[in-house]
Amino acid sequence: MTPIDLSHIPITDNHCHGIYRTQTPVDITAWRGLFTESFDHAMRSKHVTTTLFYRHLVREMATFFGCEPTEEAILTARQKIDEQDLIRSFLRAANFDVLFIDKGYPPQELLLSDSTVSKLANCRVAPMLRVELLMQRLIAENATFSGVVEALRTALDDVRGQGYVALKSIVAYRTGLNIRTWMMDDVEEAFAVARNEVQEKGSVRLVHKPLLDTLLHVTFEEAARQELPVQFHTGYGDADADMLLANPLHLRDVLERREYRAMPVVLLHESYPYTQQGAYLATVYENVYLDLSYGIPFLGFHEMFEFTRAAFSVAPYSKLLYSSDAVGVPEVHWISTLNGRRILGQVLGECIANGDLSRAEAEQAGVSVLHDNAIHLYKY
Numbered sequence: 161m162t163p164i165d166l167s168h169i170p171i172t173d174n175h176c177h178g179i180y181r182t183q184t185p186v187d188i189t190a191w192r193g194l195f196t197e198s199f200d201h202a203m204r205s206k207h208v209t210t211t212l213f214y215r216h217l218v219r220e221m222a223t224f225f226g227c228e229p230t231e232e233a234i235l236t237a238r239q240k241i242d243e244q245d246l247i248r249s250f251l252r253a254a255n256f257d258v259l260f261i262d263k264g265y266p267p268q269e270l271l272l273s274d275s276t277v278s279k280l281a282n283c284r285v286a287p288m289l290r291v292e293l294l295m296q297r298l299i300a301e302n303a304t305f306s307g308v309v310e311a312l313r314t315a316l317d318d319v320r321g322q323g324y325v326a327l328k329s330i331v332a333y334r335t336g337l338n339i340r341t342w343m344m345d346d347v348e349e350a351f352a353v354a355r356n357e358v359q360e361k362g363s364v365r366l367v368h369k370p371l372l373d374t375l376l377h378v379t380f381e382e383a384a385r386q387e388l389p390v391q392f393h394t395g396y397g398d399a400d401a402d403m404l405l406a407n408p409l410h411l412r413d414v415l416e417r418r419e420y421r422a423m424p425v426v427l428l429h430e431s432y433p434y435t436q437q438g439a440y441l442a443t444v445y446e447n448v449y450l451d452l453s454y455g456i457p458f459l460g461f462h463e464m465f466e467f468t469r470a471a472f473s474v475a476p477y478s479k480l481l482y483s484s485d486a487v488g489v490p491e492v493h494w495i496s497t498l499n500g501r502r503i504l505g506q507v508l509g510e511c512i513a514n515g516d517l518s519r520a521e522a523e524q525a526g527v528s529v530l531h532d533n534a535i536h537l538y539k540y
């Protein structure tokens with residue numbers, strides 16, 4: 161099997177996050193903590209260093225810096241470089257055309273502006289709006305539920321006009337993807353509880369299922385009207401997530417609604433470990449797309465290879481989109497492109513060897529997934 165070479169194809173990262181202003185980690189635990197979704201101290205301080213993702217990262221960074229392949233050597237090398245040069249050199253080496261950035265995390269005051277990232281990376285940058293943060297703000301600002309709904313419709317009236325190319329929802333790790341239709345009594349009761357939290361703490365963390373589900377239906381109506389893509393976190397995430405409720409099959413009620421069919425739905429993180437289920441949904445619903453993320457989840461080669469293979473074997477490749485989900489440090493944006501290009505090239509090489517694709521088709525599939533599909537989907 162000969163892999164196909166995708167190293168020259170500029171990448172559209174359809175889901176990532178901003179870059180920290182300050183690149184010097186406070187300590188070794190803070191650095192290692194960037195490579196785990198766990199909140200447990202021993203995971204962050206110790207065990208993360210023995211994941212295949214981390215070992216591979218150390219080796220690739222050592223090659224990049226021309227230093228010894230040890231954690232100490234790469235961190236020393238990285239700290240010697242001016243922060244802007246560090247960011248510039250990793251992001252330019254990745255060769256991006258566009259970065260689609262989820263503005264909901266980390267807090268914006270910790271991050272470089274999109275225009276700075278755009279200049280450093282020499283690529284376009286487009287923001288995406290995280291809806292739960294907007295909802296939380298509107299709940300804090302409005303004393304009645306109907307007031308929140310009205311304010312939400314106004315805020316989402318012209319999303320592209322505000323510069324955003326998509327919406328992003330993290331309902332999977334708040335109350336689950338089984339988004340329902342609720343009786344108004346339940347919604348009002350949940351709203352009262354949320355408002356109490358606002359009175360006590362000044363803000364609310366939206367985990368009130370009847371309320372969040374109902375506001376999501378308002379959001380979907382607006383998204384469908386504007387044919388605006390909505391990204392859903394699915395599958396593997398931080399310890400907040402109940403993984404059973406992050407299975408994308410729970411979206412069935414939403415996907416079955418004809419009135420939402422104009423809303424493209426992007427299942428993030430290849431729905432890992434539910435990749436087959438996510439790919440199945442991308443096969444049966446014309447508006448469902450599957451994101452292939454090579455940064456998060458933090459996986460070794462074999463699992464990245466397997467999810468890529470599963471996605472290609474099940475879903476049309478016009479429905480697959482490259483991403484990193486990288487957060488904060490440019491190394492993850494960068495190494496995801498190395499992993500993504502390499503693994504995609506190997507899987508497509510296998511497709512040629514198996515007689516599923518011609519060489520020309522395999523090359524076109526590589527360009528579609530790494531670049532073109534996202535450009536068409538987000539109309540950017």
Ligand SMILES: [Zn+2]
Binds near residue numbers: 176177262485
């Ligand atoms: Zn993300």
